[in-house]
Every structure is written in C-alpha cells, then in structure tokens.
Amino acid sequence: xxxxxxxxxxxxxxxxxxxxxxxxxxxxxxxxxxxxxxxxxxxxxxxxxxxxxxxxxxxxxxxxxxxxxxxxxxxxxxxxxxxxxxxxxxxxxxxxxxxxxxxxxxxxxxxxxxxxxxxxxxxxxxxxxxxxxxxxxxxxxxxxxxxxxxxxxxxxxxxxxxxxxxxxxxxxxxxxxxxxxxxxxxxxxxxxxxxxxxxxxxxxxxxxxxxxxxxxxxxxxxxxxxxxxxxxxxxxxxxxxxxxxxxxxxxxxxxxxxxxxxxxxxxxxxxxxxxxxxxxxxxxxxxxxxxxxxxxxxxxxxxxxxxxxxxxxxxxxxxxxxxxxxxxxxxxxxxxxxxxxxxxxxxxxxxxxxxxxxxxxxxxxxxxxxxxxxxxxxxxxxxxxxxxxxxxxxxxxxxxxxxxxxxxxxxxxxxxxxxxxxxxxxxxxxxxxxxxxxxxxxxxxxxxxxxxxxxxxxxxxxxxxxxxxxxxxxxxxxxxxxxxxxxxxxxxxxxxxxxxxxxxxxxxxxxxxxxxxxxxxxx
Amino acid sequence: xxxxxxxxxxxxxxxxxxxxxxxxxxxxxxxxxxxxxxxxxxxxxxxxxxxxxxxxxxxxxxxxxxxxxxxxxxxxxxxxxxxxxxxxxxxxxxxxxxxxxxxxxxxxxxxxxxxxxxxxxxxxxxxxxxxxxxxxxxxxxxxxxxxxxxxxxxxxxxxxxxxxxxxxxxxxxxxxxxxxxxxxxxxxxxxxxxxxxxxxxxxxxxxxxxxxxxxxxxxxxxxxxxxxxxxxxxxxxxxxxxxxxxxxxxxxxxxxxxxxxxxxxxxxxxxxxxxxxxxxxxxxxxxxxxxxxxxxxxxxxxxxxxxxxxxxxxxxxxxxxxxxxxxxxxxxxxxxxxxxxxxxxx
Numbered sequence: 001x002x003x004x005x006x007x008x009x010x011x012x013x014x015x016x017x018x019x020x021x022x023x024x025x026x027x028x029x030x031x032x033x034x035x036x037x038x039x040x041x042x043x044x045x046x047x048x049x050x051x052x053x054x055x056x057x058x059x060x061x062x063x064x065x066x067x068x069x070x071x072x073x074x075x076x077x078x079x080x081x082x083x084x085x086x087x088x089x090x091x092x093x094x095x096x097x098x099x100x101x102x103x104x105x106x107x108x109x110x111x112x113x114x115x116x117x118x119x120x121x122x123x124x125x126x127x128x129x130x131x132x133x134x135x136x137x138x139x140x141x142x143x144x145x146x147x148x149x150x151x152x153x154x155x156x157x158x159x160x161x162x163x164x165x166x167x168x169x170x171x172x173x174x175x176x177x178x179x180x181x182x183x184x185x186x187x188x189x190x191x192x193x194x195x196x197x198x199x200x201x202x203x204x205x206x207x208x209x210x211x212x213x214x215x216x217x218x219x220x221x222x223x224x225x226x227x228x229x230x231x232x233x234x235x236x237x238x239x240x241x242x243x244x245x246x247x248x249x250x251x252x253x254x255x256x257x258x259x260x261x262x263x264x265x266x267x268x269x270x271x272x273x274x275x276x277x278x279x280x281x282x283x284x285x286x287x288x289x290x291x292x293x294x295x296x297x298x299x300x301x302x303x304x305x306x307x308x309x310x311x312x313x314x315x316x317x318x319x320x321x322x323x324x325x326x327x328x329x330x331x332x333x334x335x336x337x338x339x340x341x342x343x344x345x346x347x348x349x350x351x352x353x354x355x356x357x358x359x360x361x362x363x364x365x366x367x368x369x370x371x372x373x374x375x376x377x378x379x380x381x382x383x384x385x386x387x388x389x390x391x392x393x394x395x396x397x398x399x400x401x402x403x404x405x406x407x408x409x410x411x412x413x414x415x416x417x418x419x420x421x422x423x424x425x426x427x428x429x430x431x432x433x434x435x436x437x438x439x440x441x442x443x444x445x446x447x448x449x450x451x452x453x454x455x456x457x458x459x460x461x462x463x464x465x466x467x468x469x470x471x472x473x474x475x476x477x478x479x480x481x482x483x484x485x486x487x488x489x490x491x492x493x494x495x496x497x498x499x500x501x502x503x504x505x506x507x508x509x510x511x512x513x514x515x516x517x518x519x520x521x522x523x
Numbered sequence: 524x525x526x527x528x529x530x531x532x533x534x535x536x537x538x539x540x541x542x543x544x545x546x547x548x549x550x551x552x553x554x555x556x557x558x559x560x561x562x563x564x565x566x567x568x569x570x571x572x573x574x575x576x577x578x579x580x581x582x583x584x585x586x587x588x589x590x591x592x593x594x595x596x597x598x599x600x601x602x603x604x605x606x607x608x609x610x611x612x613x614x615x616x617x618x619x620x621x622x623x624x625x626x627x628x629x630x631x632x633x634x635x636x637x638x639x640x641x642x643x644x645x646x647x648x649x650x651x652x653x654x655x656x657x658x659x660x661x662x663x664x665x666x667x668x669x670x671x672x673x674x675x676x677x678x679x680x681x682x683x684x685x686x687x688x689x690x691x692x693x694x695x696x697x698x699x700x701x702x703x704x705x706x707x708x709x710x711x712x713x714x715x716x717x718x719x720x721x722x723x724x725x726x727x728x729x730x731x732x733x734x735x736x737x738x739x740x741x742x743x744x745x746x747x748x749x750x751x752x753x754x755x756x757x758x759x760x761x762x763x764x765x766x767x768x769x770x771x772x773x774x775x776x777x778x779x780x781x782x783x784x785x786x787x788x789x790x791x792x793x794x795x796x797x798x799x800x801x802x803x804x805x806x807x808x809x810x811x812x813x814x815x816x817x818x819x820x821x822x823x824x825x826x827x828x829x830x831x832x833x834x835x836x837x838x839x840x841x842x843x844x845x846x847x848x849x850x851x852x853x854x855x856x857x858x859x860x861x862x863x864x865x866x867x868x869x
Contacts, residue, residue: 001749002772022711022779023749029686034565052686176840176866177745178847185847186855187838187865193848198861211856217831221861227835234835234862236825240850241839242866263821269794271806279821280814281806283795286788287745288755288762292843294743296750296773304843307740307755307762308789312796313811317839317846321853323811327819330857332849340845363772364750418709419780421746430787432663432727436710436780 006167009129014139018048019418059112062400068152070108074123082161092392099394131167142512146504181295189221194348236263245273246423249501249510283314300364401502408516424489440490441474449475459522467497545586559674628721631734660703661710671722677714831859838865
C-alpha cells in the first residue's frame with residue numbers, strides 16, 4: 001500500500017478509493033501532494049480523487065477492455081513500450097499488438113466516449129513516467145468481462161515493464177477485511193489452503209492424512225452463485241458471517257432459494273436479512289472478542305486480539321464449528337486460535353513460517369513465507385513471474401450483458417459510500433455513522449434530473465426487469481448523463497433487487513456494475 | 524546522496540544533505556522538544572519549542588525546518604534555550620485553560636508533559652471561563668477552541684494526508700482561528716489523531732475514558748481490506764474509543780470514519796446473545812446444546828439421504844483465517860463436500 005509513495009505515475013480505475021479504501025487513498029494523496037506523482041483516474045463517476053488528478057478519463061460503464069486496448073494501441077504506435085522487458089520476461093506480444101492495433105483512439109472514442117486526445121495523453125503519461133502503479137477494484141471485476149478486464153490491465157502494466165518493481169505493479173484492492181485470507185484458507189470450491197487444488201490426488205492425500213479421514217472429495221464444488229441457483233442441487237446451507245440477501249445480485253432468486261431449503265443455519269452477530277430465513281441462528285463473537293489473524297489486501301497476515309468478553313452467550317466461530325463437528329462424530333479440539341494457526345502452518349507452504357510469535361515480534365508478514373527464517377514477500381514477480389513468463393492475452397471488447405434501451409434507458413451502477421460498509425450490518429447499528437450518512441441516495445445527473453423533473457432530495461422509483469426500489473435522489477455531476485449510482489448498504493432500498501446476475505464465464509462474478517433501469521418520479 | 528558532517532551537543536554526526544537538524548538529532552538519539560512537529564507532515568514551525576543554537580549565529584533557529592549544513596555546531600540545550608522554551612509554553616498557557624481534570628487527553632497530552640518537564644508555575648492563574656460550545660467540521664468530533672494551541676497539525680494533516688482541505692486558518696480581529704468546511708470533511712478523525720492536546724476529542728462514546736485508566740488492545744480493523752492497525756480502548760468490558768496505532772507500516776496511525784467511529788455495533792443491544800431455533804415460523808431462544816444437536820442431526824440426515832453435495836457452506840470474508848480454516852475443514856472432512864465458497868466476488 002505504501003508502495004505508491006514510490007510511484008511516479010498512478011492509474012486508478014474502478015475504485016472509489018477515497019470511500020472504500022481511505023487509507024490507500026491517503027497514500028495516493030501523499031504521493032501526489034507531497035511527492036509530485038502524476039495521477040490518472042479512469043472512472044465513469046466523478047469520484048473524489050478526480051479533484052487532485054492530472055487526467056480524468058470518463059468511459060461509459062462497461063467499456064473497460066476498449067479503453068485499455070486503446071491505451072496499449074497508442075503506446076505501441078508511439079513506440080513507448082519497454083521492449084527489453086517484453087523480450088526478456090513475456091510471451092504473446094505479437095498477438096497482443098495485432099489485436100490492439102484495431103483500437104485506434106478514434107474507434108475507442110466511439111465505444112467509450114473518451115475523447116481521443118485524452119486517451120493519447122493518458123497513454124503517454126503512463127508509459128513515460130516510471131515506475132507506474134495501477135490500482136483497481138470491483139469497478140473492473142464485477143462485469144461479465146471481469147476476467148478479461150483484469151488481463152488487459154496486466155498486459156498494460158507488462159507492456160511498460162511495470163510488474164515486479166517497487167512503485168509499480170497491478171494492485172487489486174480487496175474490499176473486505178479478510179477476503180484475501182478466506183481465499184488463502186481454502187474458502188473456495190476448488191482449493192484447500194494456499195490454493196492447493198482439490199483435484200490433485202497428492203494434495204488430497206496430504207490433507208486426508210492430517211485430518212485422519214479415509215478420503216476427501218475430489219470434485220470441484222459449487223460457487224456461492226451456483227449454490228443459490230433455484231434449480232441447483234443444494235438442500236441445506238451453512239452460512240457463516242455473510243448476508244447474501246443484500247449482497248448478491250438479483251436477491252429475489254436468493255430469497256426464493258433460501259426459503260425453499262430443507263435446512264438453513266446462519267451464524268452471525270446480528271439477525272440479518274439472511275438470518276431471518278434460517279432454521280437455526282448461532283450467535284458468534286465479533287472481531288473485538290476473539291484472537292486470530294486477518295490477511296490484508298497486501299497479503300500481509302495481521303493479528304486480531306481479544307479485547308472484550310463476548311456479548312451474551314456468543315462464542316467464536318471456529319469454536320461453534322468444532323462443537324458441531326464433535327456432535328457429528330468428528331473430534332476437533334483446538335484450545336485456542338493459535339493452535340489452529342499451527343495446523344495452517346503445517347499444511348500450507350505459503351503460510352509455513354507465519355506464526356503468532358513472529359507476527360508479534362515483526363508486525364505483519366506477507367505470504368509466501370514458507371519457513372520460520374523466511375522474511376515474507378511484499379512484492380511478487382520480482383525477478384520472474386511465478387508462472388515463468390508473463391503472458392499477454394489479446395482480448396476483444398464485448399458489450400455488457402444488459403444495455404440500456406428505449407424501455408430501460410438508464411445505466412445503473414452500484415458501490416459503496418464512505419461511511420458505511422457492505423450490507424450495513426455493522427455500520428448501521430450505531431449513531432455515529434448513521435449521523436454522517438443516514439440513508440441511501442441515488443446519484444442522478446443534473447441534466448437527467450431536469451428531464452425527469454426530479455429535484456435533489458425527492459423520491460424516485462428505480463425499476464429494472466427484475467424489481468423496483470424507492471429511493472431519495474441526490475442530483476449531482478458525479479454520474480454522467482444516463483447513469484445512476486446506488487450504494488448497496490441499505491436494506492430498505494436494496495439495490496440488488498434490481499441488479500443482473502449475469503456471470504463472468506470464468507470467475508462467476510455477477511455483473512453488479514451495470515444493468516438497465518428506468519427512473520420514475522415517486523408519487 | 525551527499526553526506527554532511529556536523530556536531531550536535533559536541534557529538535560528531537553525519538547526516539544526509541536534505542535532512543533537518545531535528546531529523547539529524549533524532550537519528551543520533553538526541554531529543555529536542557517539539558509540539559507542532561509530526562514526522563509524517565511537512566514541518567509547520569508554529570510552536571518554536573525546537574529552538575536550537577548554532578555557533579556563530581545571532582539568533583536561535585527552529586530545528587524542525589532548518590536543514591543541516593557542513594561543519595555547523597549545534598547546541599540543543601542551554602540555560603537560554605530552556606528559558607525560551609519556558610516562555611513559549613507560558614504564552615501557550617495564557618490561552619490554554621488548565622482544565623486537565625476534565626480533559627479526555629489528560630495523561631497523553633504533549634502540552635501537559637512539556638509543562639511538567641519545564642517546571643512551569645502559573646503565577647497569574649485565572650479561572651477558565653465556561654467553555655464555549657463550538658461547532659466543528661464533523662459532529663463525531665468535539666472541538667474545544669480554548670484548548671487549541673494553534674500548532675496547525677490538524678490543518679496540515681487534512682491537507683497533506685487527506686487532501687480534503689476541510690480545515691483552514693483565518694485571521695479575525697488580530698487573532699488566528701480555525702475555520703471549517705463541513706462539506707469537505709470526511710470525518711476520518713486524522714485531525715483528532717494528530718492533535719497534541721485535548722482540543723479535538725471524540726464525540727461518540729458516552730463513557731469517557733482517559734489513557735491511564737483504559738486498557739489499550741492493539742488489533743486489526745474489521746472493515747475493508749487495508750488491515751489498519753488500531754488500538755481499542757477498553758473500559759469495563761466496553762470499547763470507549765479507537766485510535767490508530769502509529770508504529771506499524773500499514774496505516775501510519777491513520778484510520779477512516781468506519782475504523783475510528785464505527786465501533787458501536789460491538790455493544791449494540793441488537794446483537795444476538797443466544798442461539799435461536801425456528802419453531803412454527805417463529806424464532807425461540809435455545810441453549811447451545813439443543814441448537815447444536817439439531818444442526819448436527821439435520822446435517823447428518825440430509826447427508827445420508829441426499830449425499831454430501833446437497834449441503835453447501837458459505838465461509839466468510841469477515842471472519843478470521845482460523846475461523847475460515849476450520850469452516851472449510853468441516854465442510855470437506857466432516858460433511859464431505861467441496862461446496863464451500865464466500866462472497867469474494869461481491
């Protein structure tokens with residue numbers, strides 16, 4: 001995170017960093033205000049960082065591949081690429097060159113609405129100032145083209161020799177405190193801890209032996225979206241600390257699925273929208289009431305420490321699971337969270353040297369950290385890419401799954417506001433943050449508001465093919481013509497009633513960042 | 524990088540060319556008193572406590588914003604410097620009320636420490652007037668204008684770290700005052716974190732705490748993926764304040780509005796305190812044993828009747844690594860399915 005202080009140019013896209021990762025935004029401010037780094041913002045919304053940027057490109061929502069190819073087109077045409085880096089460390093350059101040659105600035109302007117001269121200026125700035133860092137978040141990934149968007153970003157960074165160096169890199173900003181850690185810990189259908197594949201027999205044998213079971217399942221499991229599919233095979237769900245009733249795309253189908261299950265167990269701090277549908281609700285301890293670790297967006301493993309006795313009879317999540325396990329005839333006996341970490345160390349090469357003792361002494365440790373004397377790895381891909389050579393993927397632009405039309409003329413995009421977090425389960429429970437941000441507001445462009453005869457603070461109904469919500473309008477210049485932005489924290493105007501559950505074919509991420517809606521002044 | 528040689532308090536020191544006398548002294552383990560200086564900000568130079576003498580110079584200079592020069596001889600402590608610092612502190616105390624008994628900051632106030640260290644006796648003590656109720660840039664922070672020593676750390680931090688420019692200084696009738704732009708304030712509390720005195724205090728907790736009676740527990744923030752290092756201030760099993768932890772590389776002491784002020788949920792009376800079991804469409808409180816027996820029985824039944832792949836589990840990006848590890852172990856080893864995922868994509 002602090003690495004951007006070493007950058008000469010920073011390109012941020014699909015991240016409203018000020019609201020969602022305020023501390024990373026601090027470092028961007030410092031880099032720009034104190035160190036004189038150049039900032040390029042590529043975002044359909046006029047986010048706060050636009051105030052201090054050198055260039056702001058405003059693409060239409062969902063046209064990321066087009067402008068990314070456009071930047072590469074300009075860089076290659078003007079011979080600004082890092083040829084030595086490309087020759088030594090990458091493969092696939094010729095194919096990439098061929099594909100991006102079609103994306104001339106004028107052609108890109110037609111697709112994205114970004115003026116050709118701005119695109120050229122951004123390309124020159126990114127390619128000539130080095131090192132250059134790219135930061136992105138869900139504005140890039142929550143599309144049916146999410147994986148392709150990320151591949152294009154990686155290509156752009158490699159094209160300029162910006163991967164594996166200080167102050168450079170491709171830096172995804174992870175939105176939830178331990179989303180990195182829950183992936184690392186095997187909270188995914190295809191891998192055990194440390195991304196060890198469930199399809200690999202040797203890996204399965206290792207875990208089976210350690211866990212003293214005869215065999216472990218070899219078939220890759222279902223994703224969240226597949227588990228909540230109405231026609232799917234799931235009959236029972238165990239949900240720990242998640243609220244898919246607000247966070248999933250198109251929540252009608254989620255509600256139907258959860259209500260039709262034979263058995264639903266929810267383990268949470270609060271009686272969330274999801275917990276209300278459960279057969280059994282188990283109260284768990286919150287972060288201030290337990291010991292453990294979180295892994296941050298930099299892959300740094302950090303300590304969580306127990307400061308309070310748990311509320312009421314609530315207990316730590318892993319203890320609840322162990323107790324269920326025991327009742328099902330499988331002994332799990334962990335006297336404390338550090339004994340769980342011991343087992344993680346033994347079974348996970350990348351976490352092998354990350355012990356509580358070391359975190360205590362050294363602060364956070366970034367994985368891979370295979371042994372007790374390994375210092376951890378803050379920057380990946382330094383001398384070479386983990387997989388060998390870096391690959392350029394030539395990608396063609398494809399429009400989003402649902403585009404505006406005569407009946408649903410607006411683009412709806414979703415995200416967060418700075419005072420709240422995710423489904424608001426925690427941030428909306430106190431006075432402090434509700435004082436700052438008491439209710440959901442739909443950002444509507446000034447011109448659009450005029451046409452709709454809606455003034456600031458009036459209620460509107462926003463309607464998609466899947467549902468409708470009533471919400472107060474915030475008339476501003478933040479969104480472009482034809483675009484409306486709604487945060488997803490608020491159950492009373494839950495924007496995921498409207499969103500589209502079209503998926504990226506590879507990552508299965510739903511296209512939360514774009515769907516078509518109409519806006520009607522509420523009676 | 525060129526190296527400069529100089530002497531501080533008779534000690535030979537080498538330092539990089541572009542450092543200040545204060546940085547050179549700090550690196551050499553020599554302590555110069557400061558109030559407005561903060562390592563993360565450009566030097567402000569408002570408090571004049573870091574004055575030092577340089578041989579051959581007519582006047583003392585402020586160490587925080589004077590660069591080192593080849594061959595200079597610096598003295599950081601002398602009778603005259605001591606008196607100057609005393610005078611500076613006395614001047615601050617003309618405006619700063621000695622309301623330490625009711626100040627949240629007592630015990631960790633830089634001014635209080637300095638006044639104690641410099642043995643200042645207040646001769647012409649005047650009872651402080653009733654503090655004026657003052658509005659601040661955000662309702663989450665209480666502003667005590669009388670206590671402000673105009674060090675300008677808050678203004679500088681808001682500009683340099685937050686790029687928010689929500690605080691400013693204006694001169695009205697010969698005295699400088701802070702002015703606020705609430706529309707620009709993001710309620711991050713960086714100003715409060717860096718305030719060396721009790722002029723900015725947190726306005727969320729009903730229970731007030733002071734540094735010497737709370738238990739400060741270092742931990743990692745529970746909101747976004749930054750992993751900010753923070754300290755929970757705990758009194759009577761309640762979190763009463765949250766501050767950024769200065770020494771670890773992640774957040775450099777900064778927190779955001781959620782990390783700093785979003786702790787009320789911990790003690791919320793809406794927290795679940797007992798397991799709930801739904802009977803005839805209604806939740807009833809249950810004992811742990813009863814609830815867990817039911818869960819184990821139903822999971823076993825469904826597994827036997829429909830196979831393990833009829834059961835799925837959502838791990839959580841909100842829980843610890845240890846919780847998630849045990850969760851996937853349970854799904855794989857006990858239930859026998861790889862149907863385990865979480866909302867990484869949302």
